[in-house]
Amino acid sequence: MAEPVLALDRLNKSFGALHVTRDVCLDIRPGEVHALIGPNGAGKTTLVSQIAGSLKPDSGRIRFAGEDVTRLGVAPRARRGLARVFQISNVVGAFTALENVAVAVLAASGGAFGMGRPALADPALRAKAQDVLDSVGLAGRMAVRAVEFSHGERRALELAMSLVQDPELLLLDEPMAGTGRAEGEKLTRLLLSLKGRIPMLLIEHDMTAVFTLADRVSVLIGGAVAATGEPAVIRSDPVVRKAYIGEDEAV
Numbered sequence: 338m339a340e341p342v343l344a345l346d347r348l349n350k351s352f353g354a355l356h357v358t359r360d361v362c363l364d365i366r367p368g369e370v371h372a373l374i375g376p377n378g379a380g381k382t383t384l385v386s387q388i389a390g391s392l393k394p395d396s397g398r399i400r401f402a403g404e405d406v407t408r409l410g411v412a413p414r415a416r417r418g419l420a421r422v423f424q425i426s427n428v429v430g431a432f433t434a435l436e437n438v439a440v441a442v443l444a445a446s447g448g449a450f451g452m453g454r455p456a457l458a459d460p461a462l463r464a465k466a467q468d469v470l471d472s473v474g475l476a477g478r479m480a481v482r483a484v485e486f487s488h489g490e491r492r493a494l495e496l497a498m499s500l501v502q503d504p505e506l507l508l509l510d511e512p513m514a515g516t517g518r519a520e521g522e523k524l525t526r527l528l529l530s531l532k533g534r535i536p537m538l539l540i541e542h543d544m545t546a547v548f549t550l551a552d553r554v555s556v557l558i559g560g561a562v563a564a565t566g567e568p569a570v571i572r573s574d575p576v577v578r579k580a581y582i583g584e585d586e587a588v
């Protein structure tokens with residue numbers, strides 16, 4: 338089997354006496370959508386921050402794209418193709434969707450496009466920004482300022498701004514948070530359209546989205562991985578149902 342895109346090996350992290358990440362081993366295979374679920378306070382955000390590089394683990398290793406990145410910070414990991422989406426937004430409300438994506442293309446190009454003149458004056462840059470917006474279903478909204486966007490459209494725009502980097506892995510931090518049912522379904526369809534092309538680690542409370550999108554699901558309880566498996570297996574795992582999903586709850 339091909340080497341995983343991301344492999345966590347016995348990660349540990351404590352805040353004082355609080356042991357928040359406990360011997361976590363987890364991997365993401367090429368093309369896989371791997372969902373990470375768990376009750377509030379289980380340590381999901383803490384784990385994602387260690388993957389992204391904004392938090393240093395106390396022990397353990399992180400391998401990404403064939404390289405040990407444990408000691409690297411956020412920026413070098415991002416340059417290697419690790420894109421964290423939705424928790425930190427770079428969207429500028431006063432800019433149109435096209436302008437926002439153009440800035441992201443410019444930032445990702447590392448000087449390949451001419452600096453010092455309006456980004457959108459460059460036809461190649463403009464074409465790339467338009468293509469990416471088209472791919473997230475925002476072709477008809479390019480000239481609209483981001484401040485006028487619905488929550489779901491904003492999520493699609495944030496995703497577009499990450500896609501310009503041609504990421505090796507998307508870390509999706511609760512994409513469905515704050516979206517209504519219709520918008521959540523639309524966003525799920527958008528992520529489905531990317532599935533297979535870009536591997537994803539999906540942190541999400543919305544179980545419909547999780548079971549629609551994920552190839553495998555890992556369940557974090559008390560900072561430790563309680564189970565990893567295909568959605569159908571996780572859905573029926575008695576430990577998971579008892580500790581997290583709720584025995585009586587239909588999943």
Ligand SMILES: Nc1ncnc2c1ncn2[C@@H]1O[C@H](COP(=O)(O)OP(=O)(O)OP(=O)(O)O)[C@@H](O)[C@H]1O
Nearest residue numbers: 352353355357375376377378379380381382383384
């Ligand atoms: N910087 C910090 N200092 C001290 N404790 C922290 C810090 N960050 C998180 N914690 C604690 O670590 C535990 C795990 O928090 P974390 O935010 O990772 O959980 P989570 O699974 O993402 O929760 P949620 O689903 O509510 O977002 C919690 O008890 C939290 O209070």
